[in-house]
Amino acid sequence: MSKRLLDVKGLTVQFDSPVGPIEVVSDVHFHVNRGETVGLVGESGCGKSVSSLAIMGLIPSPPAKKIGGEIWFQDKNLLAESRDHLRSIRGNKISMIFQDPMSSLDPAFTVGSQIDEAMQFHQKVQSNEAKDRSIELLRLVGISNPELRYHEYPHQLSGGMRQRVMIAMALACNPQLIIADEPTTALDVTVQAQILDLLNDLRQSFETAIIMITHDLGVVAETCDRVLVMYAGQIVEEAPTEVLFDRTAHPYTEGLLKSIPKVSGAKVKLYSIPGSVPNQSDMPKGCRFHPRCSYATSRCQEQDPPIEELTPGHRVKCWHSDQILRRNRGGV
Amino acid sequence: MTAIPLLELTDLKKYYPIRQGLLRKQKGYVKAVDGVSFNLFPGETFGLVGESGCGKSTLGRVIVQLMEATAGEIRFGQKNVASMSAKEKQAFRRQVQMIFQDPFSSLNPRQKIGDILEEPYSIHSKHSKQEREEKAAALLRRVGLDPLHAERYPHQFSGGQRQRIGIARALALNPQLIVCDEPVSALDVSIQSQIINLLEELQEESGVSLLFIAHDLSVVKHISHRIAVMYLGSIVEMATAEELFLNPQHPYTRTLLSSIPAEHPRLKRERITLVGEIPNPANPPIGCKFHTRCPYVEDICKRDVPVLKEISGHAVACHLIK
Amino acid sequence: GCGGNASSNNLAGQNSEKPADTQANSGTPKTGGTLIVGTSADLTKLDLHSSTVLSDRIPLLHVQEMLVTIDEKMNIIPLLAEKWETSQDGKTVTFPLRKGVTFHNGKEMKSEDVKYSIERFMKVAARKGEFSMVESIESKDDFTVVFHLKEPSGVFLASLANPYNPAVIMPKGIAEEQNDNIVTPIGTGPFQFVKWEQGKQLVLKRFDKYMPAAGETSGFGGAKKPYVDEVVFKPISEASVRLTALETGEIDLATDILPKDVKRLSTSKDLVLSQETSMNWGYLFFGFKKPPFDNLKMRQAVAYAINKKEIVDVATWGLGKVASSPVYPETEWYSDAHAADYQQDLEKAKQLLKEAGYNGEKITISTAKAYDHHQKAALTIQSQLKKIGMNVDVEVLEWASFISERANAGDYQLAVSHITPRPDPNQIYYAYTHSKSNFNGYHNPRMDELLEKGLTTVDQKQRKEIYNDVQKLLREDLSFMSTYYYPVIEAHQAYLKGYIPWSAGYPRLWNVWLDK
Amino acid sequence: MEIVHNPVKTTKTSRFRDHIRTTWRAFSRRRTAVLGLAIVSVVVLIAALAPLLTPFDPVEDVDYGNRIASPSSTNLFGTDEFGRDIFSRVLMGAQVSIAISAASVTISAAIGIIVGLVSGYYGKVIDNVLMRLVDGLMSFPPILFAIALMAALGNNTGNIIVALAVVYAPLFARLVRGTVLSVKKREYVDAIRVMGGSHIRILLKHILPNCLSPLLIQMTTYFAYAILAEASLSFIGLGVPQPEPSWGNILYDGRQYMLEAPWITIFPGMAIAITVLGLNLFGDGLRDYLDPRMK
């Protein structure tokens, strides 16, 4: 068995819109190894969720117009697989924790039965077995009184509980890959820590790989082996976690790190990257980040930088990565 | 800070009935908010943190009068909210806004973003259509979205974008109080900073008060003047932001602070992990609600309910703090 | 009987001179079997005394019988009575009863039963007024009943015999036994009541101890012989479904076949069509209570504008017959006076309109939708009146509204409807033209006088003269016009033998058998 | 706060025209919807111009020599039991039938929507009272209503409309209320309440649009029902009075001739079917157009 679990090559997603097709994910390459946690961070709206939906084969059409590229999972190109095969993978080998837990739970069924289902789709389990396991899962994700909660409907749960139900659901079949789309946004830090530990345990015992989409760079720092940084539909930097924090080579990543509010220290005005996200229907020429970049030169306006490998595993898409790297070397 | 509070909560309670079975018989209550009291002053940001499911959103919803409190009193601008006249209520509705925790379901799927953002103006002011459109566009810019997005529908946005739409809508009327239920949870740090800066600017300009519910403690710390920590429906500790982070007293607060993820992969924090189950809000433990998981538990904790005691602006509800 | 004096477009194509009769009467009768009849309406109740509905009378006149009745041609003949004798002064009528007639409950019919029945009838019947000449009834001995009349009456017998208003004989005390609400009708008829499941079926069975009267069977009288074991009446109100049920063999006999279906049926091998011109009489009434038909010239204009044959063609598909008078041609009462009629003359009609000073005012024909042919007749009349320049509307009402709001209120200009036959001309003329009983506001003292005379005159020859005069006067005054006789059309399975249709419109299920 | 100025100051009318144009463009992308609209327009046009199009007078031109004649070049759709031209009657009937159904459905939907919204939204006692009223109202058979109304007000088209509207209004109320019950619980409604949106605004701008798709279906379907109901009314002499044609009464009177003269019923039947098809296509198109997720 190869080490590579998932290999995304040249993923491109276009949506139809009144102003013509817009490309929300452009030519994205990355891979995930077995048992590895890969962080995916980036600007809100840069295409993280869409990319993960593409992996799941769940991009709705309409509005999707085109999904290009290849998604290799265990030697199979998911984009070319039959529906039935995809179905047997989904929830079983790859599962996803959705970002929006309220609208992602079926309001007409109890949360318990929705977790049961995740198992019943792929395993032959008795309904009471499934129930026991579901309650166990609910307990694992830190929901109190799971026997009662099992019978409740989504609207009766708090935001964080719903999110944990989603997580429990994703864990139900011990998948090989979990795509966690902001799995802990609604959780307090103690529960968050508990969940992250849980995921970590899973990784150790089942070699589960995780794609962790998050905005919380603390979470990234704590859990991820590698990080992908996305901006405007493209991957702009990829590096092992420590490398990313210590030797940031992309101006956008740099900006992100600078924006983190600090728990310690005096209150200062928070930094934020100047300017705003480009309009997808009207992407800037050259490097997509250049209008907001303090390093930008005329070259950046003209030519789209290629993605370059600086050191093994550290790849950047910037004309000025050397300069930035020099500034940031040394880290914290 | 003036001495007259904008919002006063006195022993506020909200219980949800639990119904089960085919006939939905009532079987007790979830005590989502169980005796919460605090004051919020004009121009103040009051951070509210706590375990998931401890009743923060419920508290927020009760404050904005989406639900009636089971017991207790809410006074806004010194008026009891429950006995407001229709006119006062309308003014209240204008002055108090909410940013919902779940941005998507709080947006009407059939309305364009532009219309959603124009709505507060068409409710409360007599602007022309054109003025409203301009104001909506300005709002979009302020939260870092493109005015062209006005033509789109909610489902065409990413999670963070939707959240910003919710924020923009709450800002529209320059309210006096905004209940922010996890307003920045789905935003990347850069935009998060932008939004927080925006809120702070607004506060400086107009003196808006914020009830800021969040899980990201660094954010809460940054933005709040005072912070309250909630556990299972009640406030267990309340102090200024600085004080709370420097000198956390309640065991739960300490646990919480210790669980903040490190900012750098090489920094590993000493984390206090809680043992024991999270108790059931329908049947909370007798005595101190935290005693089942508290590392310092003593006999008295299992017997008596600790009250929130204030010592020089730092209030704690714990028997062990003298 | 006779078919339509067919026009170019009749469905019947040719005259159907009772083809059924010859075939039907052949062969020897067999007993047994169940005969299922599809009728157009269910019964409303089981008490013939208080019933007012044809659909009650059709089945129940198989169960109960009258003292006297009508024969095929509407002549009055004895049934339960042996005969009758009228006293010299005309005020006493004596009926010796037939002996050995038993009720279905096993009791012999006696004079006290007759007395009881008629007295009950005079109490509960909707049209008890027809017996207003009766002073008292005397049960002289077991088998003799005597009626004492207030004054001599020319219509007393006809009232007794009127199947439209059937004073049937029931065992004494039957109503009291059944709490004044007869749910098990008992009579002396050839069939006895079994059960009635409302809306579904009425079941009768043969009464083995039935005692037929003497003589050839005719009308409701004569030697009636029940052959089938059971008769079941099933209401199937939709005409096309009734026909279908016949075609699928679910029923053996279907009544009230629509004229338009005659053509389709006449080609069938398995089914036999029985068709008769009936005494069901269609009319056009003039309203005298408001203009313009209080003006004789206007009425005459209408009379000259109308082409009755066209009405027959349209309303009955040519299967009916033009009517010149309420009196049916085949009966004793018919004469030249009744045959005389207006002939269409458009010029004259227009002339009369002009003389009447008609200026295109809107005129409304009121009719009801209970029967298909009313509306057709009304629409035909409308188009005919339009030809002479009248501005005519047709107003089609629901039946009850039509009766109450129009017919009984006299609140109409023209009204189109029909009624079922009566044995005595008085029963129509008096009700419709006497100023005391008509609704349309017609009043002519001479007419009233003639009608009164007709009532009290006993001698039937004289009475015939009187009614000739009545008809003549009516023709002049034009209180109403007779338009057509609607046909009786029935169809049955070929294996049903002995069935004879009757212009009176009552199917009779005695003397018929199933030859399966 | 910076104010964005629209770079191009557009005049009101051109804005409006733009709006219409974009709406049409979005709508016209659904080909079936356009087809539906076309059908409905043609039918309405035919109805409006019927007096000019009929080769015969649908009422006056009786021809007893030519009764129930099958379709031919003179009588395209054949003739009826009075020898009247069915083609002409179907054309003229369109007028009455469409007027009756359009008017009765519009009126009943309007009443039903109001009652349903109020009942579902306010709930509790109001709901109970209104819905029990609706129950009561529904239990009156349409014929009884029709008879009573026509008796009180006379037998004319207007009263047929009123009678049908009274019968249908509770049904609309029911449907709207049912949807409101679940829509009012959505969080976006809460959001507007927090903003201080009036009940009216919440009802009309937020709840009603989200009840629209079932409503559109009910309306387009009841349009057909109304045409047929008029036929049932003619059964008891309360429909459009003969000899004026309506699709309903042609159909009803023709039913006796289904075997021997099917054309009497088939053509008005087809007219109804085509109109309903058009309406439904249009309604579904409108539904899709109004559903942002279908875009």
Place this chain on the structure above:
Amino acid sequence: MATFIAKRVFSMIPVLLVVSVVVFLLVHLVPGDPAAVMLGSEATPQQLAELQEELGLNKPLQEQFFNWFVHMLSGDLGNSLVSNKEVTTLIIERLPATMALILYALLISVVIAIPLGIISAVRHNTRWDYTAMLIALIGVSIPNFWAGLLLIMAFSLHLGWFPSTGYVEITKNIWSHFEHLALPAFALGFLQAGIVTRMTRSSMLEVLKQDYIRTIRAKGGTEKVVILKHALKNSMIPIITIIGINFGLLLGGTVVVETIFSIPGIGQLLVQSVFNRDYPVIQGVILCVAVIYVLISLVVDLLYAYFDPKIDYNEG
């Protein structure tokens, strides 16, 4: 919930009160009186007056109402003016046939319509969708008297599979019962099937776009589960609403269908009574129908709460 049901059953009382007053007034204000109908077109004024007297129709209206009302309270709905039978007996005799007919019609319409609606929603804008909608459309635009006659012509007359008329109680002969009701139930159900199909389709389309459907797919749920379990349950509110509503229309439809197929049901009884102005029967039947409606809408409301757990009648 139990209190909710109790409350609802209790609220039936005022409904019935109002209905009884209105129906009484309505029937008595309608022109045409039973005596006139019974006597037909050649009654004399005197006969008419006599009969009216006998039927008690010349008493003052409030007295008539009071009499009837007092009796009604004790469960006595009076006797038919025409047949003199007890109204309660009449209704009890005839209700089963109508209920059976409606029930089967509903079943048929649901069994046809929901699958059709699902197919066309799932295969949105394909040939499947168009075909299903065409079928629905035909359903909607065929009047039931026509459908009934066509069915009789086809299945009774030509094929001889079913009897054309009549009714057999289920207790007497089950097979024959279904045989007799099959065609009428179809005739009745067909018209309803159209609207249910369209409602299912539209509701499904809406639900299929929701995020939680995506979640089920993400769990690896087959389309069958996605559609038949989750999407369907979430689509049910408008569907059961329309089915509940249709119950009312079906009851109206039975009038025609019962007439065509000669089924002794409540519909025929009502029409006949209206035609005859048989006041006590009309009043009784309408009261009975009102009770049925209140119960139906109670059931529908309970189903709402089942299909949408957010709906809570206790809270209002």
